Structure formats: structure tokens, C-alpha cells
Amino acid sequence: MDWLFKFPQIDPDSLLAVKRLTDGSLRALTRNYGDAIENFFYPLQQVLIFFEDVMTGAPWPLVILVLAVIAWFAAHRWSVVSAVAGTLIAIGLIGLWNDAMKTISLVFTATIFSIAIGIPLGILMNRYKRVGRVMQSVLDVMQTMPPFVYLIPVVMLLGIGRVPGFIAVVIYAIPPIIRLTDLGIRLVDKEVLEAADAYGCSRSQKLWKVQIPLAMPTIMAGINQTIMMALGMVVIASMIGVQGLGLNVLQAIANQYFTQGIFNGFAIVGIAIIFDRISQAYGDRLQKHRGATHD
Amino acid sequence: MTKSDTTIEIRDLYKIFGATPAKFVGAVKSGMSKAELGKDHGHILGLNNINISMPAGKIQVVMGLSGSGKSTLIRHINRLIEPTSGSIMIDGRNILEMPPLELRDFRRQHTAMVFQRFALLPHRTVIDNVTFGLEIRGVEKAKARESGMRWIERVGLQGFENRYPSELSGGMQQRVGLARALSNDASILLMDEAYSALDPLIRTDMQSMLLDLQAELKKTIVFITHDLDEALRLGDKIVILRDGSIIQQGNSQDILLNPADDYIQRFIKDVNRGRFLKVEAVMEALPATGLGSLPSVKSGTTLEVAAKELTASPHDSAIVADAAGKPLGLISLRQITAALSSAVEASAP
Incomplete structure (x- = not known):
């Protein structure tokens, strides 16, 4: 009866061989192509450094002004503008201005990058059903795999x-924008699509003049989710050398500095609120004309 | 704008919905019923042997209840739905054999469609919705706008061109839908239950507007409806569908005076016959002599109006004359009463 209580696992020696082989080849890959891979990502690194320099190097009143102006254009509401400016000032007052700027620049570039590849992937996923099914499973893995493993x-x-921090953040944050782009296009009213066909739209006309504009509110919700997930990832990313608020939190955990943890935690929340309010308000403004229909 | 000389010839059209429709066309052609196809083979018979000649420059109404296949039929004309077998000839070309690019071009240049739930683009203003078809065709923006504004005015929406659809009532939204279709300047206008979602009063207004526009534009219009009053009012020609098959086609007089079967009989029972029947459909031949000083009514006058005129005059018959005044026949109050009541007789047990 022993076999009932001991799972018949694969022979330990074979398992060990598999592990050795995988790790060995990964190591070999690193040794042989490490430089090439690093060169490949060099431009990306320059972009990241550039944004960080811009954010940390700019005079603080200018940063606040620029973000306030962006908030105004997105929302057209003074309440949003004052919330953004107030949050930034509060972060500066507790001495976290520089770290916050580093975090904002990382989250900003990661979001832009996620949008730039996430929306086309969402469109592909919607157009080719087979690609869509494969992508669904990939996205499921990306969203449930503990980040430490792919780090x-x-x-x-x-x-x-x-x-590497940037890549980790993008892997973690990109699924919502892909999924919600696909969903948004799928939810477009069937009769409107029929009208597009009846008036002789080509595929690209249908996509750009009908499907994407009508899916925009859902896509905006996806962008919003992507930003929030990117911010949630900054603490984990700090473990692999990303500077900013996340690193401070990591230090606070290691040294049990409760107040430092709280301050930095609230600064991250503050940045989340800034991004959230701006993107939500923009999404709401897109939706303004499609309230109640009279039928 | 000249009269459309585009006719639509639908020949032997079949549509079967299901996994392998081609397998069952033969069986359906040799008489398999909709019920048998559905129950034993899991396929749905959408259209069964449809043959219609739609006249140029007239309003062809296709009438039927839900599930009769009328919306499927209209979607074959611009091929939003692919047929299982058959042909549709428009201007000498078989729509059902067009390659994709030619079909797209055909849709852009020759057809325009109005939808039951309007199908407007919510993110575009009225004018941008109206010029949608022109934009797709690549018409220059200023020119498209000019023509769009003209049609917005024609459907009575001037001043609303910069509003969004959600700010308009249902009737106004459908005016936008109609303006969008008309600005396309296509010879064929497809209207899929265009007025079914509207309130009765607004629906009557929209019907009058369509008739006014058609008097001038003379397009080939295919109008789908489930409402017999609407069919009789608008249709130069009417086809009645049931379960995917044609039960009767003809003009309003044929359908009211010679219903093909009990099904249509039941339909026309509650219709106000006096409003749709015309004097020439029930008149008798002119007697050789003795016309004397009888009053005259124009051909095309409805029985309702003729009865009113006769009751007010001292005579109980009148001469039916055409537009040029040439006498065509004789109509009497007795005949009018008989024609108005024949439906009641027919439905009596």
C-alpha cells in the first residue's frame, strides 16, 4: 500500500538532469550572448535614463505646472488639477521629490511602451481568433506567474x-490593456458594424473610423488598469535595482523603519491617484456623448 | 437628380443557416419543409425559393412577421449575408458573384441602408454621421459637407448639425440615418424596418416625408416592415413573406381585394380598407349612355374620400376620370360599401 501514499514521481536523477540542462543552457546563453543582448537593450536604457534625467533635473515648479496643465487638458475640471498639484506638493514636503520623480518616469515610460505594443496586440487578438486563443493563455500565465520567477x-x-526593472514592470502591467482592447472591439454594437459594411468600409476604415473610436472608453479603462499595475510593481522592481520610492520601501522593510515605509507608501498612493484621476477624467470625457440613447 | 432606372431581379434565392447548408439545398429545392430541415438536420431555412422583380424608381415593400426572413432578404441585396444559392441581378451584374473589392465598390456607389435601431456613430456629430458614406468613398471634405448640409436641411434637421446622436430623440436620429443614406446619392435605398422603433405619430410623419422625397427622387427603394398599414401606405409593390417563402406579391389593391390565403386574410381583416382601396380598383365599366351631369372623381382617390364626396353630392354615383379628365369607369356608393365590407364577410364564420 506504500504506493498510495507516495506519489509516483519522475526519477529524481532525470529531474535533476532536466534542471541542470535548462539552467546550464540559460547560463551559456548569458555567457555567449550577454553582451549582444545588453547592446540590443542599450537604446531602451538611454530612453529610460533620458526620461529620468528630465524628471529629476527639471525645476520642481515647472514639473508641477506641466502636470497640472496635462490634468487640465485631460479633465477640464479644476478639482482634478488641484488634486494633482496638491499631491505633488505633499510628496515634495515630506522629502521624497527626487524618488517620486524617478518612480513617475519609470511608470510613465512603462505605460507608454505597454500602450504602444498592447493596443496593436489587442487588435490582432480580436481579428485572428486563433491568435486570440493562444494569447489568452499567455496572458493568463503572465498575470498569475509570481513576478519573482520571471525576474x-x-x-x-x-x-x-x-x-530589467522596466521589463519586469511591462510584463506585469501589459495584460489589461491587451485584454480590454480586445474586449472593447468585441463589444462594439453589431448594427453599427453592419452599417460600416453596408457603406462599403474597407477593413482599415472600419477599424479606425468605427471600431477603435467606439471601443475607446473600454481601452481607456485598460490604460488605467495598466498604470495602476505598473505602480504596484515598483516595490518588486526595486529588488533588481530600480531606484525611487520602491527602493525606500524595500529598505524600510529590511530595517523595520515603519515611518519611512508609510511615507513612501503614501507617496506611491499619491502618484497612483494623480495618474488615475487624469486617465479616468479623460475616459469620461470621451464617453460624454454616448450617454442614454433614445430607443 | 434623375430617376433611378435600377431594377433588382431576385431569382431562385435560397438561404439555409447551419453548419453545412450546401448539403441541403437540393433537398429543400425538391420540397423538404422548414420543419423537417430544422428538426431532423439542425439547419434553419431562412429563405425558400425567392423570386422578386423589384421595379426601378418605385418603393418595393417586403412585409412579414418576425422570423419570416424579411431582414435576411434585404441583407442579400447588398450581401451583408451570403446566399446559399440563387442570383440577384442589379444593372446586369450578379451581386452574389462579385469579388470582394467590386462588392465594396458596389456598396459605396450604388446602395445606401437605413437601420431599425439607426446604427449611428455615437462619437460623431450629426453632420459627420451624414457624410460618413461620402468620407468612406473618399469625397473631398468640403464637398461632402456641403452635400451633407443639404440633406440635413431636407430631412428637417437644420441647426442640429453639430449635435451628437445621444442628444436627439429617436425620430430625429432616424432622420440622421435617412440623411446619411440619401447623401450617398445611391440609386438603391435599403430600409430595414427603418420606422419600426418609432412612436406611431412620428412614424406617420416619417412615412409622409419618405413619400414626399420619393416623389422627387424616384429611387429604387426596398422597404422592410412588419406593419401592414405601413406596407399599404408606402408600397408601390408589396411582397408578403412567411417562414422564408413568398405567399403573395402585388400592389396594395391586389392584396386587399384578392388575398392569396387565410394567413393574409387574417392580416388584412383589421385594416381600414377605405383608406387604401382606390376607386379604379372597384369601379365598373362605363355605361354607353346616360352619364349626364354625374360628378367625377380622379383615379387614385381612396374609397374613403370618394364616399365622402358622394354623400355630400345629390348623386349616388360618380365618373372615375384619369389625370387628363378622360372617363375610365363608374363608381357608386353601393359598390364602395360592398368593397369596404367584403373583408368582414370573408372573416365571418
């Missing part, structure tokens, strides 16, 4: 620093 190969290949 291992990223760190092995690229070491620690901005680029």
Missing part, C-alpha cells in the same frame, strides 16, 4: 538596473 532569467541575462 530570475531577466536578471541573469541583463543583470540588475533600469532595463
